[in-house]
Amino acid sequence: MTDTQTAPSAGGSATAEVVEHWIDGAPAAGDSDRTGPVYDPARGVEQRRVRFASTDDVDAAVQAAARAFPGWRDTSIAKRQQVMFTFRELLAARSEELAAILTSEHGKVTSDALGEIARGLEVVELACAMPGYTKGEFSENASSGVDVYTLRQPLGVVGIISPFNFPAMVPLWFFPIAIATGNTVVLKPSEKDPSASVWLARLLQEAGLPDGVLNVVHGDKVAVDALLEHPEVRAISFVGSTPIAKYIYQHGTANGKRVQALGGAKNHMLVLPDADLDLAADAAVNAGFGSSGERCMAISVVLAVDTVADAFVDKVRERMSRLTVGDGTRGTDMGPLITREHRDKVAGYVDTARTDGATVVVDGREHEIDGEADGFWMGPTLVDKVPVSSSVYRDEIFGPVLSVVRVDGYEEALGIINDSQYGNGTAIFTNDGGAARRFQREVTVGMVGINVPIPVPVGYHSFGGWKNSLFGHAKAYGPRGFDFYTQEKAVTARWLDPSHGGINLGFPQHD
Structure with missing residues (x-):
């Protein structure tokens, strides 16, 4: 059996190709006959089905991870590091193969797919440096003849729930660090573009990862809830919309798990009068579309x-x-949206903008398309003079709609940003160092760009926002990633010399 197989599928054709789970080092159909569609967004057609896990299927994956944990935990740091090094080399060498999968199922253009993989590789490289991030501390002779030191140890089985928009990069933000630090993983990718996760699991197996250390289950809320409620899953990592992030955080913590849940965003870019307008315009187009x-x-x-x-x-x-x-394979700048329903939702905001009194400068629904007519197309859209009361401003549209809100100056702009429920990323464009320094101090957002429109931190810094853009205090990757996937143990040790200390029932004191 391969990662995909031809089989009857509920809700699809009788002979649809089905993307299967990956459990204990092999494809697994599980016991559920529920499946969902996987589209080619550039053609607007269903190209395969994906298996939806039952609660028992998730349990099978968790049990495989639990069986693999003791052996992987006890594997030497050097061996775990070598697996990560090998995985890094294989992924770099075969990135074009993975990019083709991303373009096929997500629709993003090839250059963007390769960029996504490159940013994921940064975290794989960080995971290769795991020994330096997981060292403990040592205090010799803290008390007479007593040493105190700390150990950083893995949690056990951890769950990862990743979104559709970065089917390779987001899993790569989490599982390399989780695995390098000795944990075992059950990954639940988006059911909209599931094949990249299985491809990555196969590549890790080729790199020498033991079976059961990384498992992949597909599905919907049934699979998500099964991970959140499973007693042997110790932690959950999630990226997605704010309502779901909040649910993941509340439901996961209620079941005794560590949770890092990265939510939605409404990222603002402030353009001051002294900014280089050509640089700012380039940045707005790049970061908006x-x-x-x-x-x-x-x-x-x-x-x-x-x-x-x-x-x-x-x-x-x-x-x-x-x-x-x-079509992303044709060298275009933008590809389609992920589904027809999402495209229609995004397109509806153009009419909302007009109703709310904004000026539609460019209507992306009228853009010329280099692709098949049934693709899920939406061209770049520019809406000016958007009132902050409009849903076009308030909602996370998650599509190629760039809104312009006109402000009197810095103070009004800062107030608008800080009043937003979101605090993921922001940027300021200015040639005034004082204004930039003030902005980075006063803005209530977790990631700030100064003349940089997409301030995603490099792999050795951590990613995450404030307010309703992050639930739980743990950011992704970087130093905080190692903190999240390990637990600290403090050891106080005395190796007795021939003279015995004798009996003393008093409370221990340092001497």
């Missing part, structure tokens, strides 16, 4: 000071006119 706007770090709102707003909007509109939209 890359990956068709399906990024939690996308710039979706530009706060433009009135004195430069007209010139800025003109520059953005001119750049947008040069963007190509179509």
Whole structure:
């Protein structure tokens, strides 16, 4: 049996190709006959089905991970590190193969898919440096003849629930660190583009990872709840929308688990009058329309000071006119959205903008498409003079809709950003060092860019926002990733010399 097989599928054709789970080092069909569609978004057609796990299927994956944990935990640091090194080399060498899977199931253009993999590779490389991040501390002779030291040890079985928009990068933000530190993993990828996770599991097996250390189960809320409620799952990592992140956090912690749940965003970019408007316009287009706007770090709102707003909007509109939209394999700038339903939802915000009094400068629904007519297309859209009361401003649209909100100056813009329920990413464009320094101090957002539109930290710093963009205190990857997947143990040790201390029933004191 391969990762996909031809089988009857509920709700699909009788001979649909089915993406199976990966449990204990092999494809597994499990005991559920429920499946869901996996589309080719550029063609608008169902290309395969994906198996939906039952509670028993999730339990089988967790039990495989639990059986593998003692052996993997006791595997030497050097051996675990070598598996990560080998995995890194294989992934780098075969990144184009993985990128083709991402383009096929997600729709993102090839260059964006390769960029996603490159950012994931950063965390694999960080995981290779695991020994330096998991060293304990040692205090010699803390008390006479007594040494105190700490150990960093793995948690056990951990669960990862990842979103559709980065089917390779987000799993790579989590499982390399979890595995390198000695944990075993059950990964539940998005059912919309599931094949990348199984491909990564196979590659890790090729790199020498023992069976059962990384397992993949597909599915819907049934699989998610089974992970959140399973007594042998010690921790949950999640990236997705804010309502689901909040649910994951509350339900997971109620079941006694560590949870890091990264939620949604409405990222603002402030353009001050002294900014380089060409640089700012380039940045707004890149950050607003890359990956068709399906990024939690996308710039979706530009706060433009009135004195430069007209010139800025003109520059953005001119750049947008040069963007190509179509099949990601054809060298276009933007691909389709993930599903027809999501495309229709995003497109509906254009009408909402007009109703709410905004000016639709560029309507992406009218953009020329280089692709098949049934694809889930939505071109780049620019909406000016958006009122902050509009849902176009308030909602995380998660598509190629860039809103411009005009402001009097810095103070008004800062107030708008800080009043947002989200606090994931933000950016300021200015040539004034004092204004930039003040902004980075005063803005209530977790990741800040100064003349950088998408401030995603490099692998050795940690990723995560504030407010309703992060539930739980643990950010992803970087030093906080190692903290999340390990637990500290303090040891107080005395090796007795020939003279015995005798009996003393008093409370221990340091001498």
